Every structure is written in C-alpha cells, then in structure tokens.
Amino acid sequence: MEWQNELTRLVKTSYPIVQAPMLGVTTPAMVAAISNAGGLGSLPVGGLSPDQTRSLILQTKALTTKPFAVNLFAHQNSPVNTAQADQMLQFLKKLCAQHQINYPKPDLNSIIFHSYEEQIDILLEENIPVVSFTFGILNKEVIHAFKEKGTVLIGTATYLAEATLLEQNGIDCITAQGMEAGGHRGTFLDSKTLPLIGSFSLIPLVAENCQVPVLAAGGIYNGKTIKAAFTLGAKGVQLGSAFISSNESLAIESYKKSIHDAAETDSVLTKTFSGRWARGIQNKFMMEVENSGLAIPDYPIQNALTTPLRVLAQKQNNKDFTTLWAGQSASKAESKPAGEIFQKLIKETESLP
Amino acid sequence: MEWQNELTRLVKTSYPIVQAPMLGVTTPAMVAAISNAGGLGSLPVGGLSPDQTRSLILQTKALTTKPFAVNLFAHQNSPVNTAQADQMLQFLKKLCAQHQINYPKPDLNSIIFHSYEEQIDILLEENIPVVSFTFGILNKEVIHAFKEKGTVLIGTATYLAEATLLEQNGIDCITAQGMEAGGHRGTFLDSKTLPLIGSFSLIPLVAENCQVPVLAAGGIYNGKTIKAAFTLGAKGVQLGSAFISSNESLAIESYKKSIHDAAETDSVLTKTFSGRWARGIQNKFMMEVENSGLAIPDYPIQNALTTPLRVLAQKQNNKDFTTLWAGQSASKAESKPAGEIFQKLIKETESLP
Numbered sequence: 269m270e271w272q273n274e275l276t277r278l279v280k281t282s283y284p285i286v287q288a289p290m291l292g293v294t295t296p297a298m299v300a301a302i303s304n305a306g307g308l309g310s311l312p313v314g315g316l317s318p319d320q321t322r323s324l325i326l327q328t329k330a331l332t333t334k335p336f337a338v339n340l341f342a343h344q345n346s347p348v349n350t351a352q353a354d355q356m357l358q359f360l361k362k363l364c365a366q367h368q369i370n371y372p373k374p375d376l377n378s379i380i381f382h383s384y385e386e387q388i389d390i391l392l393e394e395n396i397p398v399v400s401f402t403f404g405i406l407n408k409e410v411i412h413a414f415k416e417k418g419t420v421l422i423g424t425a426t427y428l429a430e431a432t433l434l435e436q437n438g439i440d441c442i443t444a445q446g447m448e449a450g451g452h453r454g455t456f457l458d459s460k461t462l463p464l465i466g467s468f469s470l471i472p473l474v475a476e477n478c479q480v481p482v483l484a485a486g487g488i489y490n491g492k493t494i495k496a497a498f499t500l501g502a503k504g505v506q507l508g509s510a511f512i513s514s515n516e517s518l519a520i521e522s523y524k525k526s527i528h529d530a531a532e533t534d535s536v537l538t539k540t541f542s543g544r545w546a547r548g549i550q551n552k553f554m555m556e557v558e559n560s561g562l563a564i565p566d567y568p569i570q571n572a573l574t575t576p577l578r579v580l581a582q583k584q585n586n587k588d589f590t591t592l593w594a595g596q597s598a599s600k601a602e603s604k605p606a607g608e609i610f611q612k613l614i615k616e617t618e619s620l621p
Numbered sequence: 622m623e624w625q626n627e628l629t630r631l632v633k634t635s636y637p638i639v640q641a642p643m644l645g646v647t648t649p650a651m652v653a654a655i656s657n658a659g660g661l662g663s664l665p666v667g668g669l670s671p672d673q674t675r676s677l678i679l680q681t682k683a684l685t686t687k688p689f690a691v692n693l694f695a696h697q698n699s700p701v702n703t704a705q706a707d708q709m710l711q712f713l714k715k716l717c718a719q720h721q722i723n724y725p726k727p728d729l730n731s732i733i734f735h736s737y738e739e740q741i742d743i744l745l746e747e748n749i750p751v752v753s754f755t756f757g758i759l760n761k762e763v764i765h766a767f768k769e770k771g772t773v774l775i776g777t778a779t780y781l782a783e784a785t786l787l788e789q790n791g792i793d794c795i796t797a798q799g800m801e802a803g804g805h806r807g808t809f810l811d812s813k814t815l816p817l818i819g820s821f822s823l824i825p826l827v828a829e830n831c832q833v834p835v836l837a838a839g840g841i842y843n844g845k846t847i848k849a850a851f852t853l854g855a856k857g858v859q860l861g862s863a864f865i866s867s868n869e870s871l872a873i874e875s876y877k878k879s880i881h882d883a884a885e886t887d888s889v890l891t892k893t894f895s896g897r898w899a900r901g902i903q904n905k906f907m908m909e910v911e912n913s914g915l916a917i918p919d920y921p922i923q924n925a926l927t928t929p930l931r932v933l934a935q936k937q938n939n940k941d942f943t944t945l946w947a948g949q950s951a952s953k954a955e956s957k958p959a960g961e962i963f964q965k966l967i968k969e970t971e972s973l974p
Contacts, residue, residue, distance in 0.1 A: 427886050447800065448819040460903065463886045466801040466819035468840030468849070469949035473885055487821030496821070496849040499973075532826055533780050533816045550813065596822035620852075 269495075269618045275481040275503040278420055278440060279398050280335050282306030283614060285494070286483060287606070288508030289339030289400065290451060291315075292578075292591065296324055298516035300331030301606040306614075310400060310506075313387060314341030315568060317380075321387045325394050335397045337422065340384040342404035343456065346566045353565045356573055363556055364577060369589065372576045379572045385410065392417055400424070400443065402454040403544070403567075411438055422483065424454030427463040431474045431482075443506055444474040446486025450509045450535065450595035452546040462537075462545055468500070475501025489600040491616025507613070509598035514606035522587035526551075530599045541578070541591050543570030549598075552588035553577075622848075622971050628834040628856040631773055631793060632751050633688050635659030636967060638847070639836060640959070641861030642692030642753065643804060644668075645931075645944065649677055651869035653684030654959040659967075663753060663859075666740060667694030668921060670733075674740045678747050688750045690775065693737040695757035696809065699919045706918045709926055716909055717930060722942065725929045732925045738763065745770055753777070753796065755807035756897070756920075764791055775836065777807035780816040784827045784835075796859055797827040799839025803862045803888065803948035805899040815890075815898055821853070828854025842953040844969025860966070862951035867959040875940035879904075883952045894931070894944050896923030902945035906930075 275284040287294070287302040289312035299309030311328050313321045321338075328336060357373065364371035384401070388410050391399055399414060400422035406414075414421055415438065423439040425431035431442045445454050446467025455463055465473070467486045475482045481503035488497055488505045497505050511517060513524040526549050536550045540557035544567040548554075553574075557564065564570050581589035602609055628637040640647070640655040642665035652662030664681050666674045674691075681689060710726065717724035737754070741763050744752055752767060753775035759767075767774055768791065776792040778784035784795045798807050799820025808816055818826070820839045828835045834856035841850055841858045850858050864870060866877045879902050889903045893910035897920035901907075906927075910917065917923050934942035955962055 428884065429886075446819055446821060447817075448822045459886050461886070461889055464800075464817075465885050465949055466799055466840055467821040468799060468819060468846065469801045469885055472843075472845060473950070487819055490825075492825060492852055492854065493821065496852040499845055499849040499852055501845065531781065532818050532822055533782075533812050533814070536814055596818055597826070 273481070273503050275441060275483070278481065279308050279337075281308050284504030285610070285613060286310060286337070286504060286506040287511055288451070288485060288506045289337070290508050290512070290593065293512055293517050293519050293593070295516050295518055296327035296331055298511060298514060298606050299328050299336050301516055302610055303332045303334035303336045305607045305610040307610055308398065309336040310339050311336060312339045314339060314384070314402070315382055316387075317382050318386050318390055322390050322394070325390070325396070337398035337400045338391055338396045340387060340399065340401040340406070342384055342401040342406050343567070344404065345381045345383065345568065348569055349565060352563055353569050353573065356562055356565055356570065359560055359562055360573060360577060367589070369577065369580060371580070381568050381572070388413065391419070398422065402452065404456040405434060405437055405439075408437070425474065426453055426455045427459065427465055427470070428473055428477055430455070430457050431478050433457065435478045435480055439480065441481050441483055442474060442478055443483040443485050444470045444502070446470050446484070448596040449486035450547050450598055451593040452542065452544050455545070467497070471497060471500040471502050486595060487597050489597045491613065491620050493597070494613060494617045495620050509595040509601050510609060510613075511601070511606050512594070512598065513601040513603045514609055515604065516606045520582050520585045520587070520590070522585045523590070523592050524603065526587050526592050527594050527598045527601050530594060532596050532599070535594045535596055535598060539564050539570070541571070541574050543567035546593060547595060549592035549594050551592055553590075626834070626856050628794060628836070631834065632661050632690070634661050637857030638963070638966060639663060639690070639857060639859040640864055641804070641838060641859045642690070643861050643865070643946065646865055646870050646872050646946070648869050648871055649680035649684055651864060651867060651959050652681050652689050654869055655963055656685045656687035656689045658960045658963040660963055661751065662689040663692050664689060665692045667692060667737070667755070668735055669740075670735050671739050671743055675743050675747070678743070678749070690751035690753045691744055691749045693740060693752065693754040693759070695737050695754040695759050696920070697757065698734045698736065698921065701922055702918060705916050706922050706926065709915055709918055709923065712913055712915055713926060713930060720942070722930065722933060724933070734921050734925070741766065744772070751775065755805065757809040758787060758790055758792075761790070778827065779806055779808045780812065780818055780823070781826055781830055783808070783810050784831050786810065788831045788833050792833065794834050794836055795827060795831055796836040796838050797823045797855070799823050799837070801949040802839035803900050803951055804946040805895065805897050808898070820850070824850060824853040824855050839948060840950050842950045844966065844973050846950070847966060847970045848973050862948040862954050863962060864954070864959050865947070865951065866954040866956045867962055868957065869959045873935050873938045873940070873943070875938045876943070876945050877956065879940050879945050880947050880951050880954050883947060885949050885952070888947045888949055888951060892917045892923070894924070894927050896920035899944075899946060900948060902947050904945055905941035906943075
C-alpha cells in the first residue's frame with residue numbers, strides 16, 4: 269500500500285485519511301490526535317462566532333504542530349419566517365412540558381446567525397493550511413483570498429453537478445459524500461429530489477469526471493472499505509462515525525451506546541433537528557416533530573430553535589432529545605483513543621493483499 | 622485475479638458474475654449470451670403463468686447448454702381492495718384520454734395473479750440448476766423440494782435481518798441489493814422505514830455476518846466496481862443496468878436513450894408502476910400518479926392495472942408511460958451484444974493491479 273499520493277502532497281500528511289468535522293462531537297483533542305497520528309484532523313466551526321472560532325483553533329494548535337483542516341458552513345442564510353418559527357417554538361415548548369424538560373425559550377429576535385464570511389480573516393491570520401466547507405461554495409472573493417495565501421480548499425459534493433461546480437471554481441479537492449454518510453447532507457444545488465447517491469456510484473462518477481483528487485465519505489470504517497474506496501477512484505477517505513465513540517469525542521454516553529447497538533436501518537434522514545437533511549439514529553424527538561405535521565423552518569432557524577433543548581438533553585445524557593448523527597456503518601465505532609482507532613485503520617489496510 | 626471461488630463452484634460457472642433478472646428487459650437470448658460467455662444468466666419468470674414459464678425456459682435451453690438461473694417472485698398476494706383499485710383505474714383512464722392513449726381497461730375480476738408455487742414443478746421437471754428469488758422467501762416445502770433435487774437457491778436481501786433469515790432457512794447464496802440498484806427493491810421484512818442501505822455499507826455487513834457467499838448488486842458496472850465489491854467481501858457480482866442497452870434486450874429505443882442520457886439523480890424510487898418500490902428514471906407517468914394524491918394499490922394489483930398501458934407505450938416507443946428501471950450507475954450501459962459487454966467486464970477486472 270503506497271499511501272503517498274496527490275492528496276497527501278496537497279495537504280502535507282503521511283496518510284490520505286481525514287477525520288470528518290462533526291460539530292458537537294469533534295474536539296480540538298480529536299483533531300490533534302488524528303493529525304498527530306499522520307492523518308488530517310478537521311475542526312468544525314460552522315456557524316460559530318469569530319471569538320469561538322479563534323479559541324477552538326488556538327486550543328487545537330496547542331495540541332499539535334501538524335496540519336489540520338478547519339471546516340466552514342458555506343451557505344447563505346434565509347430570511348426568518350417568523351410565524352412558522354413561532355409555531356414550531358410553541359410546539360417545542362409543549363413537547364418539553366410533556367416530557368418534564370425545562371425548555372429555555374430562545375428569543376427569536378436575539379438569535380444571531382454567524383456567516384462564514386465573519387470567520388475568514390481569523391483563518392487567514394491563523395495560517396490554517398486546509399479549509400474544508402459544506403452546504404455551499406465559498407464566494408469568489410473568499411476563494412481568491414485563500415488562493416493568495418496558499419490555503420488548500422476542500423468542498424463537499426453529493427452529486428456530480430456540485431462536484432463539477434466546485435472544480436470549476438478552483439477548489440483543490442472534492443469530498444464525495446455518499447448517502448451512507450452520517451450527519452448533515454452537504455447538498456447545495458437544487459435538484460428534483462434530494463440527491464442520495466450511494467458511495468458505490470458516487471465515488472467513481474466524481475473520480476472519472478473531475479481532475480482534482482476525490483475524498484470518499486460514507487460507509488468507510490475499516491481497511492477493506494478504505495481499500496475499496498481507493499479502487500473506485502478515491503485518493504483519500506473521510507471517516508466520521510468511526511470517531512464518535514472515541515475518548516476525545518463530545519458524544520454523551522447514551523449516544524455512544526445507541527451507535528454501538530444500531531442496526532443499519534436505524535439511521536434515517538431527518539430535517540427535524542436543524543432544518544437541513546441529516547442522517548442519524550431515529551429517536552423520540554424526530555418522530556414527535558414529524559408526527560406534528562408542522563412545517564420545519566429552514567436551516568439555521570430550526571437549528572437555533574432546537575439548540576437549547578439539545579444542550580439540556582446532552583447534560584442529562586438523554587438520547588431522546590438530542591442529535592444522534594450516524595452513518596449506515598456507524599455500529600462499527602470503537603470506544604478507544606482516536607489515535608488508536610486511526611492506527612488500526614492503517615494496519616488493517618496495509619495487511620490486505 | 623482468481624475467478625474460481627465458492628460461488629463459481631456452487632453455480633458451476635467460469636466467472637462469479639451474474640446477469641440480473643429483469644422482467645420486461647431480459648430475453649432468453651440475453652440469458653444464453655451471458656451463460657455462454659461463462660457467467661450466470663438469469664431468466665425472470667416472476668408472476669408468469671406455468672405455460673409462459675416453461676416456454677421461456679425451453680427457449681433459453683435451445684440457446685445454451687450452460688447453467689442459468691430462473692428467477693421467481695416469492696411474495697404472498699394481498700387481497701384486492703376493489704374500491705381503491707377502481708379509483709386508480711378511473712384515474713388511469715382519464716390520464717390516458719388526456720394523452721390520446723387508447724387504454725384498454727382491464728377487467729378487475731379477470732386479473733389472475735400467478736403464485737410462484739404454480740411454477741415449482743416446472744422448474745423441478747426442467748432440472749433448473751439455480752433458482753433465485755426476490756420479494757420474499759420460498760416456503761419450507763418448496764425449499765425442501767429444491768434441496769432434494771440439488772438445486773442451488775439464491776435469495777435477495779436489502780438489509781441484514783433479511784439476509785440472516787435467508788441463511789437460517791438454508792438458502793445457499795444471498796444477493797445483497799444495495800440502494801443503488803435499479804428495478805424493484807427486494808425488501809420483504811417489515812422495517813420502520815424502507816431499507817435503503819448503500820452497497821458500501823451493505824456488502825461488508827452481510828459478508829461479515831453470513832457464512833454463505835454474498836452476491837453484490839447495485840452500482841456495479843465496470844472492472845473497478847467489480848474489484849471493489851470483492852474487496853468488500855462479495856464472492857460474486859450481479860449487474861442489471863449494464864445489460865439494458867444490449868442487443869438482446871427488450872428495452873425500447875427511447876428507454877435505452879433515457880439510460881444513456883441519465884444523470885445519477887434522474888433515477889428515483891417509485892411505487893407508481895407496480896405498487897412496490899422500484900428505482901427508475903423519472904418520467905411523466907410517475908409524476909402524474911404521484912401528483913394525483915391517490916393511494917397506490919399494493920403489488921401486484923397496481924402492476925396489473927398499469928400493464929396494458931405499459932405494453933401500449935412500449936409498442937409506441939413512448940418512454941413517458943412505461944417503466945425505465947435503472948440503477949444509479951446505469952448511464953454506463955453500452956449498446957453491444959451482451960456477450961461483448963460481459964467479456965469487457967472480465968478484461969477490465971483482470972487488467973487492474
């Protein structure tokens with residue numbers, strides 16, 4: 269197994285293996301563990317304030333001198349439909365009361381949605397070597413600023429048209445997010461239906477049609493799946509679920525247990541938590557919101573409305589009212605230090621014929 | 622590349638490559654071409670009368686002395702909801718009138734649903750070496766009869782619970798149908814939601830948990846995808862879409878053109894044609910039925926109701942009113958003799974490092 273290729277040369281790592289950015293799960297310690305082990309850790313800062321962004325970067329830098337990626341949410345914010353948001357808020361209050369949860373009602377007027385544009389100066393100042401993004405494409409000025417600086421850019425595509433657009437805009441590497449992947453779908457171009465392309469079709473399709481290296485995401489969890497992704501044309505792989513149960517994860521114990529116990533059919537697509545489609549283990553909250561029949565406000569409005577509830581549920585180790593993002597192969601996740609999980613992946617891959 | 626393995630020894634072929642049974646597309650000539658080339662052709666006879674079944678088998682036998690599989694639909698028929706069926710019938714009549722199609726109204730009382738049980742004696746008498754099935758599991762008496770005869774049995778699973786049940790019932794090989802696959806979903810066990818597991822997650826999951834050989838279906842179209850499926854643990858691969866445009870296919874020209882032009886997102890899941898979920902290229906008929914808001918009668922009732930329309934549309938080379946089943950990688954299908962398509966797959970796979 270020859271690990272060095274155009275992707276490792278681009279991002280300057282020993283292995284073309286990326287830890288997926290998982291907001292609410294990934295810590296600076298997880299990012300540093302992967303980068304120190306020779307992979308590329310990814311620090312998620314999507315939607316965070318400039319101050320939080322800088323603080324997390326500095327925490328990560330204190331733990332590693334190796335390259336790591338910072339991940340942005342590259343969407344444009346929709347205007348808030350106040351009536352719709354208020355209806356959802358009333359429903360969430362009632363739902364919480366029914367379950368003896370003390371829901372701290374957010375003030376709709378005080379919710380601030382931070383745009384990625386507020387974070388760019390910090391990333392440039394902090395000399396972040398790799399910037400990945402999802403939910404859209406960075407604007408031309410931002411791409412230009414990163415190019416001037418020599419920053420490597422990685423964009424997320426869920427179907428070919430998105431991959432082609434990213435490449436045409438000078439993005440250096442494309443994450444091909446198969447439908448098996450846990451967490452939010454990166455889809456950003458309009459399509460008749462939500463693009464849910466399996467990794468088996470998506471990886472070769474993007475690899476055959478784009479010149480830039482492809483990073484395969486979705487369904488990868490061991491040596492065999494890493495090797496198969498490379499056979500299909502990927503130059504690197506990105507794993508998320510594999511690190512959810514790691515020691516460095518923020519995931520609560522009941523979330524880790526849900527992942528461990530999950531059948532492949534337990535992970536479903538939902539908009540209930542954030543207003544964007546995401547894959548996770550089905551729980552009471554998803555079903556209650558879906559059964560309510562209410563329109564779900566767009567991302568990031570629904571995300572803001574459910575945040576206080578999720579924070580509270582996490583404090584109480586309550587898996588019924590928080591996100592349990594997980595891919596279709598998530599049950600393979602092990603409870604170990606992230607660096608050990610990473611080393612095992614390398615060993616398994618190298619041991620294959 | 623060592624092609625001989627437990628699957629080739631089981632089904633007695635040179636290569637562990639199976640042509641998927643595609644009712645309405647596959648011909649005896651296609652089956653024979655694949656078996657003559659050293660693969661396993663599959664003759665679809667699901668729902669056909671005993672006479673039609675025997676006739677197709679004899680036609681195939683006239684073209685090859687090599688082993689081929691015969692494919693059954695192993696479901697139980699639901700009772701007909703006459704009011705629902707009649708409502709759909711009225712809608713179909715109106716739809717046809719709007720599009721100047723002369724819809725020959727089927728007589729609901731005259732529709733006969735042939736059970737696979739009517740076909741078993743013929744398969745035993747004709748010494749069919751391999752019997753594959755989908756939509757369910759053969760009953761214990763039928764499995765016993767085939768076992769006595771030495772027939773190899775292949776069942777279809779769309780998630781692990783189905784695969785486990787098939788293995789527990791003595792089935793010799795399991796087709797793991799990833800969500801990328803074109804045509805009907807084989808799902809037969811109840812699940813909270815329709816199981817749509819990507820091949821990247823499903824192949825290793827079934828391979829790791831079952832002792833019998835796994836046949837990977839969904840997203841396979843060239844040497845790289847064949848090799849990747851083996852890396853993930855499959856002992857064989859099944860390709861359908863790759864043969865739709867072959868010379869031996871029944872597919873009309875406008876269907877072949879739709880496949881050729883299809884983007885990966887054009888193939889969607891629908892119940893509109895048959896009452897069972899199936900993946901195909903979206904067309905006017907699907908959208909009209911979906912937009913009608915009518916309840917779709919269960920399989921095989923809806924299938925019977927739409928049959929006259931589909932037959933007529935096919936005669937008129939009209940892709941708007943017939944099934945355009947296609948997987949997520951279907952656009953790779955080539956217009957060539959099936960045997961040449963098969964030989965190319967072998968060569969491509971063997972040329973890989």
